[in-house]
Amino acid sequence: MRWAVVLAGGSGTRFWPLSTPENPKQLLPLAGSVSTAEESIDRLTGLVPRERILVVTGAALAAQIQQRLNLPGANILVEPRAASTAPALIWATSEAQRRDPEAEVLSLHADWAVGDAAAFRRTADTALLTARQHQCLVTVGMVPSRPETGYGYIVPGAPLADGVRMVARFSEKPDAATALDLMAAGALWNSGLFAWSAELLLAEVEAHTPEVAPQLPALKAGNVGEFFRGVTPISIDVGLLERSGSVAVVSGAFAWDDIGTWQALTRVRAKDPNGNVVVGNASLHESEDCIVWTDRDTVVLSGVQDLIVVQANGRILVMPSERASSMKQLLDALPPEVRDVHS
Numbered sequence: 354m355r356w357a358v359v360l361a362g363g364s365g366t367r368f369w370p371l372s373t374p375e376n377p378k379q380l381l382p383l384a385g386s387v388s389t390a391e392e393s394i395d396r397l398t399g400l401v402p403r404e405r406i407l408v409v410t411g412a413a414l415a416a417q418i419q420q421r422l423n424l425p426g427a428n429i430l431v432e433p434r435a436a437s438t439a440p441a442l443i444w445a446t447s448e449a450q451r452r453d454p455e456a457e458v459l460s461l462h463a464d465w466a467v468g469d470a471a472a473f474r475r476t477a478d479t480a481l482l483t484a485r486q487h488q489c490l491v492t493v494g495m496v497p498s499r500p501e502t503g504y505g506y507i508v509p510g511a512p513l514a515d516g517v518r519m520v521a522r523f524s525e526k527p528d529a530a531t532a533l534d535l536m537a538a539g540a541l542w543n544s545g546l547f548a549w550s551a552e553l554l555l556a557e558v559e560a561h562t563p564e565v566a567p568q569l570p571a572l573k574a575g576n577v578g579e580f581f582r583g584v585t586p587i588s589i590d591v592g593l594l595e596r597s598g599s600v601a602v603v604s605g606a607f608a609w610d611d612i613g614t615w616q617a618l619t620r621v622r623a624k625d626p627n628g629n630v631v632v633g634n635a636s637l638h639e640s641e642d643c644i645v646w647t648d649r650d651t652v653v654l655s656g657v658q659d660l661i662v663v664q665a666n667g668r669i670l671v672m673p674s675e676r677a678s679s680m681k682q683l684l685d686a687l688p689p690e691v692r693d694v695h696s
Contacts, residue, residue, distance in 0.1 A: 354457045355405065356453065356458050357397050363377060369694070373694050411435065436584055437588050438589045440587075446551045450555070459481055466611075480546065480603045484553075490553065491602070492507060497540070500529050504526065505543035508538065524540065544605060554593075561592075615661045633648060666695065
């Protein structure tokens with residue numbers, strides 16, 4: 354009965370200029386020797402059979418996703434348009450239910466770094482069992498290691514079972530002071546790893562998500578195009594989980610990172626004795642805490658610190674590490690002939 358839905362859309366512009374429309378973030382080897390999407394599929398081995406893994410992506414990436422992930426063509430679900438995570442997950446869950454009326458679904462993203470695959474599977478197994486036994490929607494929360502302002506937080510509520518609590522409330526991307534307060538109160542990062550039965554998810558959407566619910570008949574009739582034309586783009590967190598009273602949280606016992614910016618590489622890749630992360634040919638002299646990625650030429654750094662230096666796809670990027678989260682503003686300011694890169 355177990356199915357997995359992997360979200361693999363998006364362009365990953367925060368990893369410009371390495372990330373391109375043809376080769377976005379989820380297809381890059383950001384955390385290791387293979388892409389994060391391939392790692393996501395491999396991580397499910399022993400938990401969900403490959404023939405029950407559905408991948409949601411866009412038309413431009415579908416062929417490459419299928420080839421790289423070695424999945425049946427029918428398991429690559431191509432969105433007619435990008436409409437955020439709620440429509441994507443509702444469609445994929447409905448498709449799992451169409452193929453298996455008793456489907457139980459694990460939802461994950463294709464661009465994560467996970468430090469312990471076995472621990473991930475144990476946590477995912479607990480989430481799926483909790484969803485079944487307690488007839489609830491389940492999110493996996495991670496114990497925060499820093500007052501991260503780019504993540505959502507979960508405030509646990511009443512105990513439901515050993516290691517499982519109901520969700521009291523969510524807090525989406527708080528400022529640093531609020532993040533510290535949330536950490537002190539025992540809040541968890543909202544990882545985006547979810548589990549539910551298809552039957553319950555669709556019932557909860559009908560009850561709580563007016564942005565999508567009116568289009569469920571079209572989905573049930575198999576008219577995916579009409580479904581996507583009619584929905585209002587909204588995330589599954591905002592559109593359902595923050596509104597439903599049937600959401601539980603399971604604590605994740607594994608290292609996790611969504612690799613949101615270049616700076617995240619310092620958390621998911623090995624560093625040299627001076628704190629530098631280097632991918633490709635580079636020589637660093639008296640330099641500390643830098644991130645260097647080069648896909649062709651040799652890069653030399655001397656006497657600098659806290660820099661991001663990327664040479665890829667005919668572009669060279671140099672910026673202070675602290676500006677990594679401002680990539681969107683940078684790209685908006687660049688002329689198209691500089692900004693628009695291709696593999």
